[in-house]
Amino acid sequence: MKLDEAIVYLLxxxxxxxxxxxxxxxxxxxxxxxxxxxxxxxxxxxxxxxxSHPDTFVKSEGRIRLMI
Numbered sequence: 001m002k003l004d005e006a007i008v009y010l011l012x013x014x015x016x017x018x019x020x021x022x023x024x025x026x027x028x029x030x031x032x033x034x035x036x037x038x039x040x041x042x043x044x045x046x047x048x049x050x051x052s053h054p055d056t057f058v059k060s061e062g063r064i065r066l067m068i
Contacts, residue, residue, distance in 0.1 A: 003041065004049050006032035008056065008066065017063030020046045 006027050020043040027033050028040045050057040058067050
């Protein structure tokens, strides 16, 4: 699973918006995405993915949500 797919999966299953820190923590805890160098996903990586997919994600009130 790619990182953007892992973020979509989490947001869809949570039913509400999440902060980037929460998303990174859940991805690492559930093992949804593994970097090639085995370093845990950071909130900065999550933010970069979200900003590069404006058609999929929206940031409002400090939380990330899926675009409906």
